[in-house]
Amino acid sequence: MQAGGPDSAAVSEAPSSGSEESDCEQGPEADADAALTEEWARELLVSAGVVAPQEIRVESRAGVAGALSRVLAVTVRYESAGERRALPLIVKLPPRDPFGRLFVAEAQFDTREILFYTELAPALNRLAEEALGPGEGLPVPRCVKARLPDEIGGDSELVLEDVTAEGFESADFAEGLTVERARAALHAAARLHALSLALRDREGPLDQRFDFLFPCERAAAGYLRLVRRGLPQLEAFLRGRTDCIEEAAAVSALSARAPSLLETLLRPAEPAPLAHADFWSGNLLFRERDGESECIALDWQMVSLGRPMDDVALLLLSSLTPEMRRAAGESLIEDYGNRLEAECARLGVASSGTIVRRSLKPDWPRAALRALLLCAGSVDVALGEPRAERRLLEAVRDLHAQGILALKADSDA
Numbered sequence: 001m002q003a004g005g006p007d008s009a010a011v012s013e014a015p016s017s018g019s020e021e022s023d024c025e026q027g028p029e030a031d032a033d034a035a036l037t038e039e040w041a042r043e044l045l046v047s048a049g050v051v052a053p054q055e056i057r058v059e060s061r062a063g064v065a066g067a068l069s070r071v072l073a074v075t076v077r078y079e080s081a082g083e084r085r086a087l088p089l090i091v092k093l094p095p096r097d098p099f100g101r102l103f104v105a106e107a108q109f110d111t112r113e114i115l116f117y118t119e120l121a122p123a124l125n126r127l128a129e130e131a132l133g134p135g136e137g138l139p140v141p142r143c144v145k146a147r148l149p150d151e152i153g154g155d156s157e158l159v160l161e162d163v164t165a166e167g168f169e170s171a172d173f174a175e176g177l178t179v180e181r182a183r184a185a186l187h188a189a190a191r192l193h194a195l196s197l198a199l200r201d202r203e204g205p206l207d208q209r210f211d212f213l214f215p216c217e218r219a220a221a222g223y224l225r226l227v228r229r230g231l232p233q234l235e236a237f238l239r240g241r242t243d244c245i246e247e248a249a250a251v252s253a254l255s256a257r258a259p260s261l262l263e264t265l266l267r268p269a270e271p272a273p274l275a276h277a278d279f280w281s282g283n284l285l286f287r288e289r290d291g292e293s294e295c296i297a298l299d300w301q302m303v304s305l306g307r308p309m310d311d312v313a314l315l316l317l318s319s320l321t322p323e324m325r326r327a328a329g330e331s332l333i334e335d336y337g338n339r340l341e342a343e344c345a346r347l348g349v350a351s352s353g354t355i356v357r358r359s360l361k362p363d364w365p366r367a368a369l370r371a372l373l374l375c376a377g378s379v380d381v382a383l384g385e386p387r388a389e390r391r392l393l394e395a396v397r398d399l400h401a402q403g404i405l406a407l408k409a410d411s412d413a
Contacts, residue, residue, distance in 0.1 A: 035093075036058045036072070038058065040058070041078070044144060044145050045078060045080075045087070048087075051081065052080065053078040053079070053080050054079045055077075055079045056076065056077070056078045057077045057078070058074060058075075058076055059076075059077065060072050060073070060074050068095065068100075068110075069095065069104070070092070070093045071090060072090070072091040072092075072093070073089075074089045074091050074162075088165040089144060089159055089160065089161065090159070090161070090162045091157065091158070092110075092113070092157070092158040092159075093155070093156070094149070094155060098153070102152075105149065105154075107218065108212065109301040110156040110301070111148060112212050112213075112214065112300070112301055112303065114146045114147075114158050115210070116300040116303050117140075117143035117158065118143060119210060120210050120303070121138055124192075124195040125137035127195060127202070128347075131346065132346060138191060138192060138195065139191060139294075139296050140297055141160040141162075141163050141296060141298070142160065143158070143160055144159040144161060145157065145158075146159070163296055167289070168285035168286060168287045169285060169286060170282070170284075173281055173388065174387045175387065176281075176319060176320050176321040176387075176391070177281055177315075177324075178293075178324075180292075182315065182319070182320060183332060183335055184286065184292075184294055185281075185284050185286075185295045185297075185315055186332060186335065188295040188296070188297055189276065189279060189308070189311045189312065190308075190339040190343050191343060192276065193273045193275075193308045193340055193343075193356070194346075194353065196274035197271055197273045197347075197349050197352045197353065197356070198352075200272070201271075205305075206274065206305060213305055214302055214303060215304070216263075219266050219302075219304065220262040223262050223265070223373055223377075224258075224259055224262065227255060227258040227373060227377075230376035230377035230378065232255065234251055234376045234392075235248050235251045235252050237379065237383060237389075238251060238396065241393075244396075244397075246400065247396050247397060247400050247405075250405040250406065251405065253405075257408070260409045261369070261408070264366065264407075265366055268304075268305045268307060269307050269359065269363075272305040273306070273307075274303060274304070274305065274306070275303070275304055275307060275308065276297060276303060276311050278302045278374075279310075279311035279314050279315050280314055280319050280374075307359070308360070309360050309366075312360070313367035313368045313370070313371040314367075314370075314371040314374060314375075316329050316332065317372065317375060318375055318391075320391075321387075321391060322390065322391060322394035322398075325395075325398075333361070340353055340356060368404050369405070372396070372405075379392065
């Protein structure tokens, strides 16, 4: 879970897997505003198809300074064809500090997200429109403008529609998702996974065409940083409680074993669809319409070839209360599997959907342990918030009781 900041004005307490720092600082981005000029807005409006915009004014609201990006909520007000209009946007820029810029550049976080919006998402959406009809694409914000860095550590820019203007809102991380919102999130994940399986069936392995997808070896280096930073904090938290002695010992053993586990935890399985890879409530927005919950997924810096259960397990362990996860977890996995198979059948790749569906429950131990490492890397976000502390504690207890904390690398099994 990362602190790239949500692609929305609805800001959450975003944890971090992308850097050594996990806390986001909210506040105005004064020097970033200097780049958001009338000329910048005019170019953006013209590229978006607005005819002869006049009286253009740019309003920038408070943003988020995170480890992977700075996020500004911007409204461009203008007049066109005699009418006054407003265009609410989210602008994502690189971190301000040189170290943060270098970290983002080396891992290509900003480049990957820009290419997701400008190359991968359009390809998936074209396939969806051809197979399913208009409006059946990925549940993501619309990209308005994007600019790749012209050198390592250089400036980049990603401008997205601000979907909070359409009624989407962030969820309360500490409170946890309702079953309805969890189901909506998993349906959004199923659409991503199914569309990527269909595109793979049509064009072959996706990493051959989209070489920016997060490679396993680079992901392993990031997870190793998580292990070294997060698990000792989690162990110390558990040892501070008299009722968690066994769990603390299991986490200590996991810390020593985790580096050798990473290949097992991160290895994709065929047929390999896309995974969001950071699929938790802080990277999701929701709205209720006609009695149904809808979900949009944000922050695509970690998109990679993976396993669907990775997204499912992270959502369940990070974003549901322990009671909700225990009572509804299995039914949510079953519902996700049903939706994935149905989506794959509609897209003409029913066999791939069946193969992936059969792998879900057997893949739970591996995916759950991977999810716990992500959560452990963000343990400082949970500490100090009683509900979040309890959620993490109960996740550790449940995975220990299931024997998952003792999972070994495939090479050692």
